[in-house]
Amino acid sequence: MRAFFVTQYGALAASSRTRVLQYLPFLRQQGIDADVLTVLPDHAISGSQLDVRRQPLRKTLYYLWAAWRTWSCGLRTWWHGRSRDLLFVQKVIFPPPIRWLLRHMSTPVVYDFDDAIFTTEVRSGHWLARVKESRNASGVPAMLGLADLAVVENEYTAEFARQHCDVLQITGPIDTTSYAEIRSRVADTDPFTVGWIGSGSTVAYLELIAPVLQRLARELNLRLLVVGAQFELHGVDVECKPWALEQEATDLARCHVGVMPVPDDPWTRGKGGYKLLQYMACGLPVVTHPIGINTVIVEEGLTGYLAPDEDTWVSRLTQLGEDPD
16 A cells, blocks of 8 residues: 655644654554655744744745745645555645645545644734634635545544544544653652643643642642743742653653643634643643543543632642642
8 A cells, every 4th residue: 555644744743743653654564655745844843943933024934935835745745646545634734726636636535633723713813824724714624625534633623524524533642652661750859740741832821720820839849840831920930841852751750740721712622632641641640621622531530630610720739739649
């Protein structure tokens, strides 16, 4: 079998890494000829490039470059995909002429997306970002319309995709090997460490539990470890670390508990709960809001807790802080 994979990003992006790239060695071991084309390579989401994207003029140039890459990679996708047994497109939204070419191929197409990228109800900001959101709102249904199968992470996104094609729901997944190899690095003298991992685009969600952490800091020897973003909170000892693929499991092994605060909106209902899976892979209990897939991933009282309000957050984290075992 010959398969052609197209990913939105390289290995530094969790979506491309966990939805496609981590499987390639296993597919090749099974004799499947698997080639990959990446639209936006790793340097596009590295720290320096993210800084560029926050500058208006250079951000505009970034979006223009990304549009050109999508066009050029779309033509390459059509050229290579037409001679393969399967074309797997991960999250990429090709422009209409490319979609027309792909629709008229005989090759079966699988379309994978792991977020509610079809919604325009929540996200906004730079005008180009809003243009991108509008494109997604029309582009995702169009990509699903040319696909034979959609692969999604939860029921919220599955319900949307079923309007256009057949659906396969796969939550996660995460390769636990690298996490299992890291032993807990928590010492008896360490403060009760609450861990969070993510990026600058979601670190604001920590504000949802800011009063919780401030209350706990007055009662417990508490530290908040933030991996992948900068965050400050008055009255709380906060340690921020840059994210690195080879270091993330080691960083999480320093924590007593992992948290995933999220608001309830159309965007977060489509999330896949990847943070929770990472925490669990490290053997950490988790505390999260009962939103979307979180209610499926967390086994209440066994792998963690669902906390709908501030008092429940305080109660559960206090419980874990006083009795980490």
